[in-house]
Amino acid sequence: MSRKPASGAVVEGIDFDRWAVVLCKPDAVERDLVDAVLKRIEGAGVCVRARTTLIAEPWQAHVAYRDMLADPGRFPADLPARIDDAYSGQRVTVALAHGGPDIHARLRRLIGHTDPTKAVVGTIRGDLGNDSIVAATRAGRLVRNLVHTSDDPASARRDFGTWYGPGRTLKISDFDRCSVILCKPDAVERGLVDAVLERIAATGATIANRREVTVQSWQAHVHYWDLLVDRDWFPDRDIPACLDDAYAGRSVVVALAYGEPGVHARLRDLLGHFDPTQAAPGTVRGDLGDDSLAAALAEKRLVRNLAHTSDDLAAARRDFGTWYGAGRRDLLIPELPAQSTAAEA
Incomplete structure (x- = not known):
């Protein structure tokens, strides 16, 4: 018997703590304010990607307003009809916004109060809005307030499935925006995996598909070819023996880091010099490392330096096949369309 996924579990592989869905509503499209809205969001230091224009279907608006529809005591009895009138068959534009763990709260503050007349100057609704709840109530319709952003990670997951579709993932241009992170046995044994991944996430990279792996000899050999x-x-040193001693049968943690082009160089800089004693303060190895090349040479072993990230696009492709398996390209996310066919009709 199949089991229904947990509520909201419409997609995997995306760190929704750092991703929000932006919905530019029909009034923003009709007033030609979509570019202005998205520029305001980008101006707040948020990366906007995967912009898509589509024709809203009734079910999408129903899911988007599910909390209101499920609470009839607070809202007018004709709320379903008002939602259908506002959205069904109308153009909307959606986009994905990437930022830090506080992205949802930041965007909600940026868009402002639900009622544009109560939104403060400097917010999107306060500066660009031209409607009010009073006028909407008098006309028996929804207030036109331009834009919605996800309230929290759970809402972002639901919004993504609503507007982009379950099973879809973030657009990456093959491996030029994706690096494989390997937290080595010493990071696992010293309980530093979370600290390493938090350092990487703090650069703006999105961490996904974390998994623990018991290393097979071939994986260490391919990785250190x-x-x-x-x-x-x-x-x-006997390099094959050193690799087997350091890795075979031991636990590592791997994860994918999504970012903008240049992510490989940025993450390599963040890790620091391969010899922790030569790594600068502020780098992962400089701050957290406790080994040295001199000690490793004296003991005829590999230096313990906590983590690896892919050197470049080709290395990321090889690292992915090594640690996830060449057959797991489903984790890499199919490309989202720039614009839906329906919107072009």
């Missing part, structure tokens, strides 16, 4: 190919550079 360059050390094996150039093992004659290390005459004092």
